[in-house]
Amino acid sequence: MNDPKKYDAIIIGAGIIGNSIAYELALKGYKTLSIDKLGGSGFGSTAGSCAIIRLYYSSPEGVALAREGYYYWLDWQRYLNVSDPDGMAYYKNTGAMVFKSKINDNLTNVMKSLDALGVGYLELTPEEMKPYLPKPDLRSFHPQKLMDDPEFGKPTGDSINGAVFVPESGYVSDPKLSTHNVEMAARNVGSDFMFNTQVVDILKKDNRAVGVALKDGSKIYAPVVVNVAGPHSYLINQMAGVEDQMNIKTRALRVEVAHVPSPEGVNWEKTGIITSDSDLGVYTRPEIGNHFLIGSEEPECDPLDYVDPDNYNTDFTDQIRTQAMREAMRIPDLPIPNKSQGLVDLYDVSDDWYPIYDKSDLPGFYLAIGTSGNQYKNAPVVGGFMSDLIQYCESSNDHDKTPLQYRMKYINHTLNIGFFSRNREINQDSSFSVIG
Structure with a gap:
């Protein structure tokens, strides 16, 4: 685990959600590597986020997730326990x-x-x-x-x-800077990052994910691979061979x-x-x-x-x-x-504008996708429950049959992570828009 060439988890994508997952996994003792094809954290769709922090959603689950996330942003510097030399993003309340x-x-x-x-x-x-x-x-x-x-x-x-x-609503001053803040926090607890690096295949052995192949021909191994590739996520799912089995796609x-x-x-x-x-x-x-x-x-x-x-x-x-x-x-x-x-x-x-936070049909390969437009605010909470979900599934629990129940840190609420399943039926209560 201390060998820098061996990782416990590879995270594909260094946007706000990918970095939050890396940070929370690292806090649990995982040696993580985040890989992004662009030049730095938050350079992709996160940079274009409006970074709105709002609590209104069309489902109780959406409201609960946003309510919990709100408190992380209020407590941003303490949560990350780091000072970014580039400065710290901050939350501005507007209503x-x-x-x-x-x-x-x-x-x-x-x-x-x-x-x-x-x-x-x-x-x-x-x-x-x-x-x-x-x-x-x-x-x-x-x-x-x-x-x-x-x-x-x-x-x-x-x-x-x-x-x-x-x-209790507002926005974060700079979404790209906030993502760099999380990178600094993750590095502070042992995470590694590779930028300007493209994943071209998901490595498999004995019917499970075992790492990634890169465009330069190199391979990096880890028993856990997490797809947080934003708009490219469906392409990563195709590499893993899991897209066809998913009821909800991106x-x-x-x-x-x-x-x-x-x-x-x-x-x-x-x-x-x-x-x-x-x-x-x-x-x-x-x-x-x-x-x-x-x-x-x-x-x-x-x-x-x-x-x-x-x-x-x-x-x-x-x-x-x-x-x-x-x-x-x-x-x-x-x-x-x-x-x-x-x-x-x-x-x-x-398909229904709700995210997919889930395992996949390839053991060891996890999904935090379909998040754009309305999930930026939830990134710290997603990092928390995705790290729990990975531990839960890697401990031989069947999340499809018995979904993880995530006890939130700030609010008195337990969230059924099965709500975000790749195999759910399309949620007809959705706004089918950025509102979520």
Whole structure:
């Protein structure tokens, strides 16, 4: 175990979730190696994360996971027990306002889940929402439309249905830096990292994973291999020969996020909140430079652009302007620049937009995939229960028949990890969007 060429676990992917798994395994005494094809921790889809920390999900399991994760971010430096020479990421609390609509059943299930975990919130009428937003137009524009629709931008109702405001919500200052923070913590307890290194095969012997083959022809052995490869995760599953047996699969989805200046006289970077506006089909958060960050909640009219993660269009399309124009329906003073600003990146999305945290049909090969868009906030908790799951399965327990029950550290709750099974039926309660 002390031989640096021999590892107890190889983690494929050094994003926020991969590094959290490496850290938690190392805390349990595993000698881990994290491998990433890019040049550093968090250089992939984590870097493009909006890093929103919010507690509203469409399932009780989602709310419980987010509630537990929230406390890790509040206690970030103590949890990692390290000082990163590059600086420490930090959590900024803003509060989050979630709009009621027919799409989310006026948040009935969300409020039940928040109530069950003692999460405080305010129910707001449209009139009570006004102080939270700069001169808002609170008419309804649903159903959403594309810009070439002649009805685009025209109100369809006198008022939205109100909202729920959750004060304990915000975002992390820098998602890439936060991932580097976890790398430093993992290294501090014995983990190794290899960057600019591509995995080309999963090594197998006696019907179990025994390591990885690299593009340079070398091989590295370990009895545990964890797929946390983000948008490339389905390709790693194909190498392992496990994808065909999975009921839930993942794909790489191309997404665009707009950055738009705040209205004149509004310091949104300092005073802004997170919004989830299902009437318009967009979410927002304050962005550096006194901007609104505006993402899509994948309404039915918006095309889902599934791509090859190694070959996709990195230029802006009409989608980024569509999202900005939708938010301008709600905030009419929002200035929309002629030249779009923002980013293009990839999500790793499962069939029902819930992650897969599980073993696989190849013993020794584990999955933490389908996480993009709404799981960044949960990474420290995922690290905790994935390390427990690996120990549980490697001790000859059958997680498929008797799923691991994970007792959370901060909240009085036990989470059934079987909820995130690769073999589950598609969760029809899902929003089938980034909301999760």
